[in-house]
Amino acid sequence: MNQQKFDCPKCKKPTLSNFNTSEGVVVDFCDQCFGIWFDKDELANYIELSKDIPEIKEMKEQARKTGLACPKCKGTLEELPFSSQTNILVDRCESCGGIFFDAGEIIEAEKASAALETLEDRMKTVVKRFAEQGYQPV
Numbered sequence: 001m002n003q004q005k006f007d008c009p010k011c012k013k014p015t016l017s018n019f020n021t022s023e024g025v026v027v028d029f030c031d032q033c034f035g036i037w038f039d040k041d042e043l044a045n046y047i048e049l050s051k052d053i054p055e056i057k058e059m060k061e062q063a064r065k066t067g068l069a070c071p072k073c074k075g076t077l078e079e080l081p082f083s084s085q086t087n088i089l090v091d092r093c094e095s096c097g098g099i100f101f102d103a104g105e106i107i108e109a110e111k112a113s114a115a116l117e118t119l120e121d122r123m124k125t126v127v128k129r130f131a132e133q134g135y136q137p138v
Contacts, residue, residue, distance in 0.1 A: 006071035009091060009100050010035055016071055021046060028071065036106055037071055040097035047113040050124075052099055053092070054116045055083055066091055072098055086112045 005014040008030040016037055019029040025046045028037035043052040053059055063080040068091060070077055075095030082088040088108050091100040101109065 006037070007069070008033060008035060009037075009068040009071055009077055010102070034103035036101045038099045038101070039072065043099055043109075047110050049113055049116060050121060052097065053080075053082060053090075058084065063092075068100075070096060070098060071100075072096055082109050083112055083116055085115055088112070 003018055006016040006028055007013060008015045011030060011032045013032065015030045015032045016028040017031065019027050019036075021027060023046050025038075025042050027042060027046070028039075030036070038046065038052070041052060044050060059080045059082070060078075063078040066077045066079050068077040069075070070093035073093065073096040075093045077091040077093055077100065079089050079091055082090050082105075086108060088101075088105050090105070090109075092098070
């Protein structure tokens with residue numbers, strides 16, 4: 001069975017394929033440029049944050065249009081910092097909220113994520129996600 005491929009925003013070819021991460025999140029991986037597309041909320045689940053970009057209001061002030069098309073909804077991508085604590089620039093769809101990371105950037109985002117929210121907030125997020133999956137605390 002063939003899985004649907006989406007156009008990579010950077011390669012502009014149908015090179016994005018579903019990839020199951022060890023964290024249980026299905027992302028779209030480009031086998032050409034090695035970029036990764038996260039649909040809305042997938043990034044937060046992947047790096048255990050409450051939101052894809054915790055400082056989104058502040059980061060949107062620095063956003064600029066890229067002219068790149070969203071692989072999912074064809075909306076316009078904007079480039080903005082992932083956080084005030086990194087030099088990572090991500091491409092985010094204004095319409096559907098999906099986010100594209102260039103090759104290697106997700107590793108830097110994972111490292112930075114620990115400092116973006118308090119441990120208490122991160123634990124609340126994890127407990128909430130477990131509850132959404134039907135697990136109950138003991």
